Amino acid sequence: MPLHPEIARILAAMPAPPPGPLDPVALRAADEAQVAPPEERLPLHAVEDTTVRTASGEVPVRIYTPAEADAYGLLVYFHGGAFFLGSLETHDHVARSLAKETGLKVVSVGYRLAPEAAFPAGLDDCHAVVRWAAGERAGLAWDGTTLAVAGDSSGGNFAAAVAAKAHDDGFDRITHQILYYPSLDLDFDADRHASLRENAVGYGLETAGLKPFNAFYLDSGADPADPLVSPVKRADLTGLPPALVVTGQYDPMRDEGELYGERLRAAGVEATVSRYEGAGHGFVQHFSWIPEYHKVFEETRDFLGRR
Template sequence: MPLHPEIKKMLESIPKSDVKEKIVLEKMREILNIPSIPAEKRVQVHSIEERTVSTSETEIPVRIYTPEEKNFYPILMYFHGGAFFSGTLESHDEIARPIAMESGYKVISVDYRLAPEHPYPAALQDCYDVAKWVTENKDELKWDGVNLAVAGDSAGGNLAAAVSLMARDKKEFVITHQVLYYPSLDLDLSEFRYPSLFENRKGYGVESDQLAEFCSFYLSGGADPNDPLVSPIKKENLKHLPSALVITAEFDPMRDEGEQYAANLEQYGISVELKRYEGATHGFLGKFTHLEEYQDVYKRTGKFLKIEG
C-alpha cells in the first residue's frame, strides 16, 4: 500500500537539503530524544519507579513500570532505540507504558551507556547485566521466576536479539520471549544486501546512506560488524533461542533484515510471529500508533507475551 497519508504529511514537513551533512551528535540527540506524546496523554500505569543497577563497570539507571498490584510478575526488559548513540528512558516512556499494560508484565526500561563515549560492547553488557540483576533479585522485584522477556526497537531490537544469544550461550539465565520492533540486525554496511535498502533508500525518515555513519559510533571501539553479537543476523546457530515477535515497517530500509532474521529463526524451529505494518516507516511506534492502522501493535505484543492461567 502507499505511504500512510499522515506519515507522508509529517515527512513532507521536514526541510529538504541536497547537502549531505555530517551528523552533529548533540544536535541529533536533542532531536531524537524528544518524546512524541505529551506526558499527560500517555497510557497510565499502576506505578513507576526509578532505580539504579550497580555493576562492576557502571551504574545503570532503570525505570520500572508495574501494570497492577500482584504477588508475582513476568518481567520484560525494554531496550530503547536511537542508533546506539541516542535515546533515553524518557524518550521511550511512551512505548514502555502500553507494553506493560497490554501484557501484564512488569517492564524494566534500561538506560544503557551510549556510543561513541561508550562503544560496543558497553550497551550490550549493560542490557545483559540488568537481565541478570532481575534474576538475582527475584524476591524484591516479585519476578515469577519463569517468564523473562526482552524487547527493543531499532538499535534496541539489536540489543534484545544479542542479549538472547548471550543468555543462551552463557547459561546464567533463560530468556523466554524476544520482541523485536523494526530491528537493526546487520551493521555490516560494506554493501547493501537487502532490497529494502534500495527500495526505501531515501525519503522515508531514516535513509540508507545514513546508516553507516549511525553505526560507526557503536563500532568506534574496533568492533567487527560480522560478530554475531554486533550483527545478530550473522549468527549461524539459532537453536534454543526464545520465541520471537518481529515487527517490521513497509517503508523502512531495515525491513528486510528483520524479516530475514525471522525466517532464520523459523529454520531452526523457533516459534516466530512476523508482522509487517504496511504504509509505515521506521520508528512508527509512539509517533503513529494513534492511527487506526497501527494502534494494535501493543495489543499484538501483549497477546504474544500473555501468560496463560
C-alpha cells in the same frame, strides 16, 4: 499499500537535516525536546526510577508497574536510537504502552551510549540488567514465568544479542525476544538486502543515512562481522527464545529482520514475523498513536500469551 497518509504528511513537513557531520549532543537534545510532559503520559499504577549496580558500573532503569499484584511477569526493554540516541525519556511512552497492554512489569534500561561508551558497554549494560531482573535481590516480585527481552531498532539488536549471549552463558530464563524493526546487520552494503534498495529514499530513514548514523557505534569497536553486533550473522540459532519480529513495509532494514525470523524458524525456533503495511522505520516510537500501529502492543500481548 502506499505509505500511510499521516506518516507521509508528517514526513513532508519535516525540514531537511543540517549539512555536515552528525552532532550527537544536538541530536539528543532535539530528541528530548519532543518528549511529552509527565501530566500527558499514560497513567500506570507505578513508575519508578532506580539504579542497578552491575560489575561494569551503575545502570539507570525505569520500572513500570501496570497494576497492583503479588507477582509479575517481566519484560526488559531496550530503546532504539542507532546506539547513540534515545533514553528512558524518549521511549517512556513505548514502555508505558507495553506495560499497559501486556500486563507485565516493564524494566526500561538506560544503557551507555556511543561514542562516549565504547563497544560492548551498552550491550553489557543490557545483559547485566536482564540477569539482575531475574534475581531475588532485584525486588521486582518476578513470578518466575515470563522474562521477555524487547527493543526497537538498535534496541532490537540488543535484545537479539542479549538473548544469544544469555543462551551461550547457560542462562536459560529468557522466554521471549521481541524485536521491533530491528537493526540486525550492520554491514551496510546496499546490495545486501532488497529493502535497502527498494526503500532507499523518501520514507524517513534512508539507506544512505544508515552508515553515518551507526558510525558512532562501529567506530567505538563494534565489528559488523561479530554476531553480537550483527545478530543475523550468528551461525547457529538453535535453542534461542521464541521471537516476534515486527517490520515496516517501507523500512530499509525490513529484510534483515524478516531474514532473521526465517533463519530462526529454520533452526527450529518459534518465530512470528509481522510486517506492518504502510509503515516505515520507527513507527512504534513515532506513530503508535495511529490506531493501525498501536496494534503492535496488542500483538505483543498476544505473542507473550501464547506461551
